[in-house]
Amino acid sequence: MATTLNDVARAAGVSRSTASRVLAGTKRNVDPALADRVFQASAELGYRTNAVARALRTQRTRMIGVVVPSLQNAYFANVVHSLSSEISDHGGGLLVAASEDQPEVERERLLGFRDSIVESLVVVPTSRVNSGPAINEVAESLPVVQLDRYADGVEAPYVGINNRLAVQLMVTHLRSRGYERLLFLGADEESSAGGERIEAFKVYKGSGDEIRVVPSFSVEAGRAAAIEIMEHSELPGAVVCSADVLAVGVFSTLQHQGVSIPEQVAVTGFDDTQLLELMTPALTTIRPPLPVMAKATIEALADLADGASRATVPAAAQRFDPGLITRFST
Amino acid sequence: MATTLNDVARAAGVSRSTASRVLAGTKRNVDPALADRVFQASAELGYRTNAVARALRTQRTRMIGVVVPSLQNAYFANVVHSLSSEISDHGGGLLVAASEDQPEVERERLLGFRDSIVESLVVVPTSRVNSGPAINEVAESLPVVQLDRYADGVEAPYVGINNRLAVQLMVTHLRSRGYERLLFLGADEESSAGGERIEAFKVYKGSGDEIRVVPSFSVEAGRAAAIEIMEHSELPGAVVCSADVLAVGVFSTLQHQGVSIPEQVAVTGFDDTQLLELMTPALTTIRPPLPVMAKATIEALADLADGASRATVPAAAQRFDPGLITRFST
DNA sequence: CTGAAAGCGCTTACAG
DNA sequence: CTGAAAGCGCTTACAG
Known part of the structure; x- marks a missing residue:
């Protein structure tokens, strides 16, 4: 049905090998005149390389x-x-x-x-x-x-962020703005990142601070936590959430209850999702360097593929430093 | 490197054809005893069918x-x-x-x-x-x-929702709750759905209602519209947004300005995204029947593929009826 | 029910 | 620089 490399080769009056070499852009040199004829024939016939056939032959699907x-x-x-x-x-x-x-x-x-x-x-x-x-x-x-x-x-291999630094950045920021009695909202020990953040906060925790572990990373859990917070006689100075979804639940519930943020209490997120910009005012958060992490991930994959043949052992874990995004909730 | 069908066939003492028939689950019958040997060999060798080779042969990648x-x-x-x-x-x-x-x-x-x-x-x-x-x-x-x-x-082919019905559902709902002076927030004529919704509202528009077209489907545009709304002496009875993102921008800005929703003004969304549940109270919206639409899309694709050989003309457009999701913002 | 053979559409040593 | 040939790993008529 569809045009194949054979059709192009025939039309250009060359062998399939030559047609392939010019169309696939191999390093090998081809007589410019022949190459032209191949391109021409390919264009006229509307040729598209069959990606499956190529993949089978080259053993790469990408x-x-x-x-x-x-x-x-x-x-x-x-x-x-x-x-x-x-x-x-x-x-x-x-x-x-x-x-x-x-x-x-x-x-x-x-x-x-x-x-x-x-x-x-x-x-x-x-x-x-x-x-x-x-x-x-x-x-x-x-x-x-x-x-x-x-x-x-x-x-x-694992690619992630430096959660310890993330928490440190946030805590330091809050203290420098004069917030005391931090309430850290941790969640989901099922996730490695969640557990790490809780551990990290323990390191930077002051005597007036507190940690609460909620059942899941969800808006609902954030809401529930906010309601519980309001039942206490005294509000915390800041609620440090270990995920944006949590922060959004806390924030929108507190705000709806008439608590003003950041005047009465600061609220911070973690992940820098677009959710935070839906809130008014927008929330301070931690930004993971996703593009860098994505790059490292793809490279790690490539290393593994090579490693299979070269018997190299790739780095087991790579951690990247997140940034602090300061907005109006602190 | 990897185990191939040949290896399995050899280990099981059958031909490649037979091995293929049992492993690929062809309709053809195979002697149960042989089949067993093939399965066994396949399991022992950790055989995985090469999806690329299969795709090349069957001309289907799925x-x-x-x-x-x-x-x-x-x-x-x-x-x-x-x-x-x-x-x-x-x-x-x-x-x-x-x-x-x-x-x-x-x-x-x-x-x-x-x-x-x-x-x-x-x-x-x-x-x-x-x-x-x-x-x-x-x-x-x-x-x-x-x-x-x-x-x-x-x-x-096109698969979408019945935007006319969607707008009718929403307008009827609002009127039945006693809301008057509806302000419809339309956007983005670049998108067919956006345009259709504006046209639909014109059909159901009452004399006290109004249409405003904002520059884009975005939270920002919603915020800007909300600010403009507040500048008027009188608030509309309801702001009918043609997308959830718009509704979120309107809602969070109004709420932050101290407007109470739905008491002073109702706000409605369109799309039923999870964004709406981030707001307190949650917003009334229109829900497109996504699973049904996805199914119709995949079927339309299959029809097209057949059509190529059978020269059938598939239906040009399919519209599905959305539902109204009533929540606390109305 | 089973196997030998053809072939899906490419790329790439290999020989010239 | 170019072409004939092999082969990537399967599935499926075809003959038995």
Whole structure:
């Protein structure tokens, strides 16, 4: 049906080899006159290289699978977006799937990718304790890197942020603005990042500060926490949330109750999603350097692919420094 | 390197044909004893079918490309999510790309997919007037369907919602609750859906109602509109927004200015994104039946693929009825 | 029911 | 610089 390389070669009066060399842009030199004829014939016939055939021959598909907990979560949407712009320059494609926060569906997506055209995988594990086995299984056949979160017992490389620095940045900022009695809202020990942030806050915690662990990274959990906060006789000076979704829940509930922010209490986020700009005033937050992280992830994948043949051991974990985004909630 | 079908066949002591028949699950019957040996050998060797080779042979990749204006927009994230769950049952994959609201990058993404492994395409055109040419170009080689929005001059099938009904539902609801002097906030004539909603409101517009067209579907535009609204001596009874992002901008700005919603003014959204649940109180909105639309989209793609051989003409446009989601902002 | 053979559409040593 | 040939890993008529 469709035009093939054979058709082009015939029309240009050259061999398939030559046609391939000019169309695929091989290094090899080709007589300019012949090349012209090939280009011409190709254009006239509306030739398109069959990507599948090429992939079979070259053993490269340049397709990367991505599994995130959810696409509807603004932060993960940002992660996918960064990955996407990183590889579109690279001439590859991104196959996206969501694990819906369930380890079983995560496993299904992972295995689905493993038996597909995908040649490597990036995963944001949904659960620190339960995501490991499926990731390891799939890592036997494909290069895999963990992004943003890691799962226990997995030796695949990890790219994340320096959560310790993030918390330090935020705490220092708040103290310098005179806020005291910080309330840190941690969540979801199931996620490695969540656990790390709680640990980090313990390091910088002052005597008047407090830590509360809520059941999940969700707006709902933030709302519930806000309601609980209001029941106390005294408001904290600042509510330091370990995720933007939490911050949004806290913020909108407090504001609706008539608490003025930042006058009566400061509220801060974590992740720098667009959600924060929906609030008035906009919230101070931590920005992970997503573009840099995406780049490192893709490179780690490439290293793994090479490593398979060169028997190199790639770096196990890379952490990048986040930035503090100061806005009007502090 | 990797185990191939040949290895399995040899280990099981059968021909490659037989091995293929049992592993690929062809209809053809195979002696159960042989089949067992094949399964066993396959398991022992850790055999994985090479998806690229299979695709080349069967001429099917089951990969669908999706181009949306942005992944960071909650509504499009929902669209992608629906598509994704529709096809993951189908045993296919979704390649995702964002056009960043620019027709030129949309064209680039579209062409990129056309020269890739993707076998069909769904696009949410970024511009009604400028997206057409690239879509038509790509539609020459691949089945393409337009989802949610359509571009002028494109004959590829379109799947969308009945915007007329949507507006009617909302207006009827507001009137039944006693709201008068409705202010309709329309936007972005560049998008077909935006234009349709404005036209629809004109149909149901009462004498005390008003239409304002803002420059874009964005939170910023909503904020600006809210500020303008506050400058008038009298507030409208309800602000009917033609997108959730607009509603969020209007809502959060009004609320921050001390206007109480819905007592002083009602605010409604359009799209049913999760954004609305971030607000307190949550907003009334219109819900497009995304799962149904995703299903229709995938089917339209399949029809197009068949049509290529059967010379059938598929339905040009399918519209689905949205629902009204009543919450506390009205 | 089974196997030998052809072929999907490319790219790339290899020989000239 | 160019072409004939091999081969990537499968599936599927075709013959038995």
